[in-house]
Amino acid sequence: MQSTLTAIGWPRTEPLPDPPFEAAILARVIAQHRDQFEIHDGVCVHRARTPASLRKPGVDGSHRPHVGDWVFVEGRGKEAALIREIVPRRTVLRRGAAGDHDATQIIAVNLDCVLIVCGLDGDFNLKRIERYLTLVASSGARPLIVFSKLDRNPEAAALVDDARSRFGAQAPVLALNLKSEDSRTLLLSALQPGETICLVGSSGAGKSTLSNLLLGEERQATQDVREHDSRGRHTTTHRSLLSLSNGACLIDTPGMRELKLQAEDEEAIEQSFEDIEALALQCRFRDCQHAREPGCAIRAALESGQLDSERLANYRKLSQELTDSKARAADRKAQEKVVNKSFGKRLVEKYGRR
Ligand SMILES: Nc1nc2c(ncn2[C@@H]2O[C@H](COP(=O)(O)OP(=O)(O)OP(=O)(O)O)[C@@H](O)[C@H]2O)c(=O)[nH]1
Numbered sequence: 001m002q003s004t005l006t007a008i009g010w011p012r013t014e015p016l017p018d019p020p021f022e023a024a025i026l027a028r029v030i031a032q033h034r035d036q037f038e039i040h041d042g043v044c045v046h047r048a049r050t051p052a053s054l055r056k057p058g059v060d061g062s063h064r065p066h067v068g069d070w071v072f073v074e075g076r077g078k079e080a081a082l083i084r085e086i087v088p089r090r091t092v093l094r095r096g097a098a099g100d101h102d103a104t105q106i107i108a109v110n111l112d113c114v115l116i117v118c119g120l121d122g123d124f125n126l127k128r129i130e131r132y133l134t135l136v137a138s139s140g141a142r143p144l145i146v147f148s149k150l151d152r153n154p155e156a157a158a159l160v161d162d163a164r165s166r167f168g169a170q171a172p173v174l175a176l177n178l179k180s181e182d183s184r185t186l187l188l189s190a191l192q193p194g195e196t197i198c199l200v201g202s203s204g205a206g207k208s209t210l211s212n213l214l215l216g217e218e219r220q221a222t223q224d225v226r227e228h229d230s231r232g233r234h235t236t237t238h239r240s241l242l243s244l245s246n247g248a249c250l251i252d253t254p255g256m257r258e259l260k261l262q263a264e265d266e267e268a269i270e271q272s273f274e275d276i277e278a279l280a281l282q283c284r285f286r287d288c289q290h291a292r293e294p295g296c297a298i299r300a301a302l303e304s305g306q307l308d309s310e311r312l313a314n315y316r317k318l319s320q321e322l323t324d325s326k327a328r329a330a331d332r333k334a335q336e337k338v339v340n341k342s343f344g345k346r347l348v349e350k351y352g353r354r
């Protein structure tokens with residue numbers, strides 16, 4: 001049992017925890033879709049759910065299972081398994097302002113190494129890397145900075161030097177062309193057998209390219225971890241958890257990859273796209289969407305070649321993420337208010353107003 005679980009990241013040197021009830025099965029949460037979880041027991045993938053009490057709004061997020069958790073479940077097979085207990089976590093990666101509990105959200109747990117992926121193109125941003133480093137350091141996991149697109153910028157070496165002198169003491173720094181097969185060996189040698197890794201970084205930084213690079217010849221290596229869905233069919237497209245040939249494993253799920261930006265990143269976006277924000281100020285209309293409005297400075301800059309359309313697209317994507325993230329945060333707050341209000345009302349009904 002130990003060996004099948006180490007393939008999905010159970011630490012080799014750590015004994016397995018005692019099952020808390022009869023027929024308890026130890027498995028790892030590898031993906032989450034709202035209230036549904038995908039768990040891996042070292043052999044197969046199953047569906048799982050939590051008890052209804054944990055699904056109620058207002059429950060502290062840390063009591064709920066998260067991607068990377070080791071859990072004891074009851075029952076497998078046709079029905080979704082029931083997650084009964086969460087094994088104490090070794091590390092917890094959260095996003096959001098440190099100390100501000102309202103704004104923090106668990107991204108993944110039990111990670112050993114977090115790869116901070118950053119492009120050596122327009123994506124390069126020391127402030128953002130610094131912020132990621134802070135998040136990773138407070139998670140308990142080890143950070144590894146991976147610069148991508150080394151081949152895309154003739155000035156890359158200077159940027160990498162700059163980053164090394166700033167962050168070299170906190171994290172190893174790799175600068176790679178992720179499109180080159182040679183980079184796989186370099187990457188794998190920076191990872192340790194048995195550790196669980198994940199990728200964070202902004203949109204377009206190269207996370208997919210990196211996981212594809214690791215996947216490349218790794219497909220064979222994952223064969224021994226056979227994957228079925230709950231009905232026992234093979235799911236060939238399954239990629240949430242990837243065992244690498246050096247014994248490390250990569251957790252890479254949509255919820256994690258889209259490390260959505262928080263309001264505090266607004267400043268970072270403004271900084272990286274100063275030129276675009278300055279141009280937008282010159283548009284005739286203050287609420288210009290840069291679509292068909294007359295006197296649009298952004299479109300003029302695109303036409304004259306002063307502004308690169310890909311860069312604008314990237315800016316739009318990041319700004320949209322920021323807007324979405326703010327809307328979700330507002331939604332959460334509003335929902336909590338409703339819950340607290342109805343809870344208050346029930347108290348009044350039960351005990352009368354005091
Ligand atoms: N030449 C070159 N291109 C790269 C490198 N890394 C990534 N790219 C390209 O950059 C683009 C974005 O890379 P992705 O891997 O899709 O970025 P991502 O971080 O997964 O982006 P999201 O899926 O939006 O989170 C793709 O067109 C890649 O082919 C690199 O090292 N060299």
Ligand SMILES: [Zn+2]
Binds near residue numbers: 283290293
């Ligand atoms: Zn405009």
